Amino acid sequence: MDTILILDFGSQYTQLIARRVREQKVFCEIYPYNYPIPDYPKNLKGLILSGGPASVLDPRAPIASKQIFDLGLPILGICYGLQLIAHTLGGKVIRSKNREYGAATFKPDPKSVLFKSLSSATQVWMSHGDTVVQVPPGFKRIGRTESVDFAAIENPARQIYAVQFHPEVIHTKPGKTILRNFLFKICGCQKEWTTENFIASQVASIQNLVQDGKVLGALSGGVDSSVCAALVSRAVGKNLSCVFVDNGLLRKDEAREVEQVFRSLDLNFISINAADEFLSQLEGITDPEQKRKIIGRVFIEIFQREAQKIGNVQYLVQGTLYPDLIESRSFKGPSATIKSHHNVGGLPETISFKLIEPLKELFKDEVRKLGRELGLPESLIDRHPFPGPGLAVRVVGEVTPARLNLLKEADRIFINHLKASGWYDKVWQAFGVLLPVQSVGVMGDERTYENVLALRAVTSLDGMTADWAKLPQDFLAKVSNEIINKVRGINRVVYDISSKPPATIEWE
Secondary structure, three states: OOOEEEOOOOOOOOOHHHHHHHHHHOEEEEEOOOOOOHHOOEEEEEEOOOOOOOOOOOOOOOOHHHHHHHOOEEEEOHHHHHHHHHHHHOEEEEEEEEEEEEEEEEEEEEOOHHHHHHOOOOEEEEEEEEEEEEOOOEEEEEEEEEOOOEEEEEEOOOOOOEEEEOOOOOOOOOOOHHHHHHHHHHHHOOOOOHHHHHHHHHHHHHHHHHHOOOEEEEEEOOOOOHHHHHHHHHHHHHHEEEEEOOOOOOOHHHHHHHHHHOOOOEEEEEEEEOOHHHHHHEEEOHHHHHHHHHHHHHHHHHHHHHHHHHHHHEEEEOOOHHHHHHOOOOOOOOOOOOOOOOOOOOOOOOOOOEEEEOOOOOOHHHHHHHHHOOOOOHHHHOOOOOOOHHHOOEEOOOHHHHHHHHHHHHHHHHHHHHHHHHHHHOOOOEEEEEEEEEEEEEOOOOOEEEEEEEEEEEOOOOOOOOEEOOOOOOHHHHHHHHHHHOOOEEEEEEEOOOOOOOOOOOOO
């Protein structure tokens, strides 16, 4: 299969580049910038150099081997990638007087194959602190903005191209066209990365790995774990046992709803009620990282106990996705860690299982497409994302049964209104957050001192970036009124209008 290799220099958008490439049905992989060249994947058609937070002028900056420019492969540098190309090949880079962040008007050279079909002036998204002021020998300028003379450069003879802006973000209007030009007109890629091919390759890979062994599937009832279960079941059949753990941190009635769905499917389904075990371990804990690690540890302890009952279980299946990895650890490169994720950062250092994570390089929309191909019901596929630690990270502060019940009741009211109004399918994710704050209120002529609930709803394409959903004021008023009237213990409702970045989607 034709492959594009993305070298990661630490950008939070590296996985987004991969997503954009795959949208064009071209397979790609992400490797760290310093990965040994002899170990590069086969069938390479081109390289993309990601952005990154460092400056090439810093002596500790990540610098790729100069040999990558002698491989005879087309190269596209993005942001830091452009500066790296200029710095490495004999150009000049200086620190900008002012960091440029946001939209800019870009004027491309229409003669460049990279910008074929672009208009004479178009919006792009900048995010950089250094600027190229002299291009290397053999390079020429193919685009500029009002403040950046060398906003795009190329050396067609060596098939090296670079842009100062980020074509992978939606704020760059011609971003998809630029990437298509690079993939198909410059690299000559074929459209071979499809859902059908992914299923076939994963099934074969899992069968080859597992052989006659037994597999335990960590099933939460969410999109990711459900698709994982269906995919692994296709590979190993009844050798897969799907274990659903009610940890007491699920949404209202969720355990019952999950059981109803999965008992109707042709799977080995095991349900375990362990709410008391989780809540006792979380008693007195307020730090979100500790919560995650405790929950991950208790999950593994339960899985290990269940595996002993089943016998000969060697593998544990998890629905880990790309965004889980990029936000929880440096995935194949130096990208900054934001938080540990239940699926990856919350696990003990040593476990008795070998992990199978067949979705770990997919984005949520790819997983949903995969679920449809595997025949899962739309009610599962269209569910909003739900964090592995569950409501433990939506009850800010200590997690107690009383505080959980408050959140469950309020969250159910919010979600029911979203579904009734048609807004549920318009937003990426929506939920309530119980804050460790009490406020004064007046109800029935009496003074109250009760809890504050925050409502959160965001729109997004991939979860990597998100904007707060512009829900109608009368809708929010109706939701707030019903929560305050029906959920005794909450007397104030606020709406979160923070975007990602700088905030994350979840509060903890």
